[in-house]
Amino acid sequence: MQHISLFMKITSGVLVYFKNISMKKLTRRQFLLKAATAGGSLAVYNASLALDIFDSHVKTENLQLKPGDGKTQIVILGGGIAGLATAYELEKAGYTCTILEASHRIGGRNMTLRHGDLIDELGRPNICQFEDQPNLYFNAGPARIPGHHQRTLHYCRALNIPLQVKANHNRLAYYQEQSSFNGKPKRQVEYIADARGFLAELVFKAINKNVFEEELSQEDQEKLLHFASYYGDLAKDGRYKGSQRAGAVSDRMLSHGNANTPEKLDAFLKSNFWQDALNHSEFYDWIEPLLEPKGGMDQIVKGFAKSLKSRVITKAQVQDIEVLEHGVNITYQHKEALHQLKADYCFNNIPAPLLVGINNNFSTDYMNAIAAIKRKDLFKIGFQMRERFWEKEGIYGGISYTSQKNAQIWYPSHDINAKKGIILGAYVWNPDDCEYFANLGLKERLSLATECGENIHKNYAQYIESGVSIPWSRMNHMMGCGNAFDEEDYPRYFHKAQGPEGHHFMIGDQISYHPGWQEGAFASAEAALLKFNALIKAKS
Amino acid sequence: MKTLRTGFHLMLVCLSLLGTTHITFAKETQHDKPTNATGKVASPLVVIPEALQYCTVCHGTQFKGDFATGAPNLTGLPDWYLTKQLTAFKNKSRGAHANDLSGHEMRAAAESLDDATILLAVDTITRIPYIDSMPTTHWQRLAFKAAQDDVKHTNKESQTLTPSINNGKKLYATCAACHGNQAEGNPALKAPPLTGLNRWYMAKQLLHFKQGIRGNQSNDPASMQMKAAASILKSNQDIVDVVTYINALNQQELP
Numbered sequence: 001m002q003h004i005s006l007f008m009k010i011t012s013g014v015l016v017y018f019k020n021i022s023m024k025k026l027t028r029r030q031f032l033l034k035a036a037t038a039g040g041s042l043a044v045y046n047a048s049l050a051l052d053i054f055d056s057h058v059k060t061e062n063l064q065l066k067p068g069d070g071k072t073q074i075v076i077l078g079g080g081i082a083g084l085a086t087a088y089e090l091e092k093a094g095y096t097c098t099i100l101e102a103s104h105r106i107g108g109r110n111m112t113l114r115h116g117d118l119i120d121e122l123g124r125p126n127i128c129q130f131e132d133q134p135n136l137y138f139n140a141g142p143a144r145i146p147g148h149h150q151r152t153l154h155y156c157r158a159l160n161i162p163l164q165v166k167a168n169h170n171r172l173a174y175y176q177e178q179s180s181f182n183g184k185p186k187r188q189v190e191y192i193a194d195a196r197g198f199l200a201e202l203v204f205k206a207i208n209k210n211v212f213e214e215e216l217s218q219e220d221q222e223k224l225l226h227f228a229s230y231y232g233d234l235a236k237d238g239r240y241k242g243s244q245r246a247g248a249v250s251d252r253m254l255s256h257g258n259a260n261t262p263e264k265l266d267a268f269l270k271s272n273f274w275q276d277a278l279n280h281s282e283f284y285d286w287i288e289p290l291l292e293p294k295g296g297m298d299q300i301v302k303g304f305a306k307s308l309k310s311r312v313i314t315k316a317q318v319q320d321i322e323v324l325e326h327g328v329n330i331t332y333q334h335k336e337a338l339h340q341l342k343a344d345y346c347f348n349n350i351p352a353p354l355l356v357g358i359n360n361n362f363s364t365d366y367m368n369a370i371a372a373i374k375r376k377d378l379f380k381i382g383f384q385m386r387e388r389f390w391e392k393e394g395i396y397g398g399i400s401y402t403s404q405k406n407a408q409i410w411y412p413s414h415d416i417n418a419k420k421g422i423i424l425g426a427y428v429w430n431p432d433d434c435e436y437f438a439n440l441g442l443k444e445r446l447s448l449a450t451e452c453g454e455n456i457h458k459n460y461a462q463y464i465e466s467g468v469s470i471p472w473s474r475m476n477h478m479m480g481c482g483n484a485f486d487e488e489d490y491p492r493y494f495h496k497a498q499g500p501e502g503h504h505f506m507i508g509d510q511i512s513y514h515p516g517w518q519e520g521a522f523a524s525a526e527a528a529l530l531k532f533n534a535l536i537k538a539k540s
Numbered sequence: 541m542k543t544l545r546t547g548f549h550l551m552l553v554c555l556s557l558l559g560t561t562h563i564t565f566a567k568e569t570q571h572d573k574p575t576n577a578t579g580k581v582a583s584p585l586v587v588i589p590e591a592l593q594y595c596t597v598c599h600g601t602q603f604k605g606d607f608a609t610g611a612p613n614l615t616g617l618p619d620w621y622l623t624k625q626l627t628a629f630k631n632k633s634r635g636a637h638a639n640d641l642s643g644h645e646m647r648a649a650a651e652s653l654d655d656a657t658i659l660l661a662v663d664t665i666t667r668i669p670y671i672d673s674m675p676t677t678h679w680q681r682l683a684f685k686a687a688q689d690d691v692k693h694t695n696k697e698s699q700t701l702t703p704s705i706n707n708g709k710k711l712y713a714t715c716a717a718c719h720g721n722q723a724e725g726n727p728a729l730k731a732p733p734l735t736g737l738n739r740w741y742m743a744k745q746l747l748h749f750k751q752g753i754r755g756n757q758s759n760d761p762a763s764m765q766m767k768a769a770a771s772i773l774k775s776n777q778d779i780v781d782v783v784t785y786i787n788a789l790n791q792q793e794l795p
Binding site for chain 2: 102122123124125315317319320331333335336337338352353354356357358359371373374375435438439473474476477479
């Protein structure tokens with residue numbers, strides 16, 4: 001330990017020097033050369049860490065890790081997505097890994113529930129009662145992958161996991177709000193047509209009142225007029241009178257379909273949908289088309305498991321993490337006995353709020369940074385339906401939104417026309433509502449979500465055969481979902497939590513800017529591995 | 541606290557002699573940094589029975605507490621108090637109030653425990669030597685922000701108050717009637733020892749008593765009495781002062 005602190009002192013001195021010279025705007029290469037001259041390769045590593053200037057041109061598919069010598073031992077704490085990816089990459093480079101996982105299964109929040117699966121909720125462990133059919137599964141954690149999550153998609157390619165398109169935004173799905181339009185569900189497409197129509201009509205009026213006289217030339221104003229007419233499907237007089245884009249009141253095949261009468265603008269403005277959920281598909285992570293593995297999101301976990309040769313010890317609860325000068329010493333309990341594991345490097349995927357309670361010898365700064373990561377909650381319900389009634393309503397995949405506590409209903413994009421299906425009956429983000437659901441008994445949760453569903457689909461209750469509920473804040477060994485830094489803690493602690501401390505690296509979506517996404521977990525693993533690579537190169 | 545700790549060691553030795561303890565694992569390497577943000581390392585570790593491994597997910601290694609999950613340090617608490625609280629959670633006389641968020645979680649956990657498991661839990665926890673966990677610097681923020689979040693997600697930023705030990709001592713005179721001059725507790729009055737409790741936890745519980753989140757069940761008169769007593773604390777400042785005083789007793793910084 002004395003050595004470490006002495007080492008820290010020396011390197012921090014060197015760092016001050018580097019921070020000063022970096023003021024002179026050296027190029028990265030010049031800077032690192034100077035660092036190397038002044039303090040050797042370890043100093044370069046430490047300087048790179050402090051200034052966060054690791055090269056980011058390296059792609060996940062080609063990390064180019066320094067080949068292992070067959071002797072270097074790695075311990076990975078937590079078999080979640082980041083832990084599995086770390087093991088996969090290190091194994092590929094020739095290192096020996098051991099994964100210690102506290103729960104009965106690997107995968108972390110990548111959890112697909114099927115017949116007979118244990119839902120290990122704190123105090124309420126229960127078994128999934130879905131029928132034993134290959135299409136009856138529920139993605140309780142991550143459930144969609146946008147096309148730009150190239151790390152996630154890389155692993156799907158590398159692990160030979162077939163993907164399919166998953167509808168996320170579905171204009172034929174409903175929006176239902178208790179306090180608007182008598183609580184009646186409306187097709188989202190009707191809102192969209194009205195929202196565009198109203199907005200376009202206002203633009204049309206404004207142009208005719210010469211509001212944009214100063215900003216736009218006459219010619220550009222005419223173009224904008226044209227855009228507004230087309231965007232909102234306005235009549236020739238610039239009025240919005242409803243649009244066939246939202247369907248028609250009569251059959252459109254054998255007669256001229258008449259458009260729905262639009263809502264009154266003031267009633268429309270009172271509704272919340274157009275301000276909120278209507279725009280969800282605009283978010284970069286939810287842009288269409290999204291993807292999902294065929295047969296459930298946990299095909300990714302299964303793919304890793306199949307490929308890995310590392311020792312995976314489940315039900316191994318870490319008790320103590322001791323960072324040594326050249327490694328780590330882990331104490332864990334497995335089957336009512338304590339074990340010790342010494343390794344050269346440690347990658348730690350344990351949820352930060354749980355890590356705070358585990359014995360360790362982290363520096364106060366590092367610990368404070370880890371402790372700044374707060375618990376976050378999400379809540380999901382899955383229902384097995386005896387019939388795919390939604391398909392008869394023209395809904396194939398996508399999401400209905402509601403102002404009720406269940407918030408969302410998701411329809412499966414896979415196995416269309418099968419007899420039965422699993423739908424998501426609640427996806428709750430609001431912390432109060434998450435807490436409300438979590439605090440109910442298992443049956444009461446399902447009843448509440450059923451009542452909510454009744455206001456959206458006729459006879460919803462009678463289709464339900466069984467259900468599961470997943471309060472992420474109460475799932476054993478996780479007790480939360482993603483991360484939640486207080487706003488003021490991001491600048492103070494985030495970089496520090498990304499570590500490492502000595503040979504101990506934090507990983508997981510919790511130390512990414514993308515909590516709750518597998519891409520965040522993969523990115524964290526990639527970043528930690530690049531730092532590891534720099535360290536091991538510097539030490540050799 | 542010294543006597544308490546020695547007591548536990550003694551008990552541990554006795555139990556070992558009787559052969560009833562689980563085998564403990566002697567760590568070869570001693571930590572040279574015994575106190576850091578998460579507290580002292582308990583060594584040797586007591587093996588936790590498998591039925592209780594749920595508990596240490598939130599309560600941390602050796603039940604030393606984890607402020608990030610909101611689970612307090614349980615080491616050093618007497619068996620009668622642990623039994624009373626576990627039973628209270630199980631019977632919904634604690635953790636049932638709508639605003640007691642972490643209480644809800646503990647209640648869910650306790651409801652699943654049968655009497656034998658409660659006995660096992662109490663036996664296991666009392667076999668663990670007291671762990672002086674976590675002298676966190678922002679305990680006030682943890683206590684008050686958590687309590688505010690419980691009430692209304694108000695998120696009102698609480699400022700750090702400067703504690704007055706003298707005011708704390710004055711206030712504690714009332715508490716001492718039940719909890720004892722050295723906060724050693726009094727089983728006859730169902731008043732637990734307060735030395736060794738985390739400051740953030742004590743402050744949060746005092747707020748909960750003041751707000752009626754705790755101590756609102758007629759079948760738990762001791763707890764109702766505590767609710768009444770907590771009304772002498774007129775402000776967050778009073779809470780900070782009395783908690784600081786009690787904590788100082790623990791640190792043996794006071795005569």
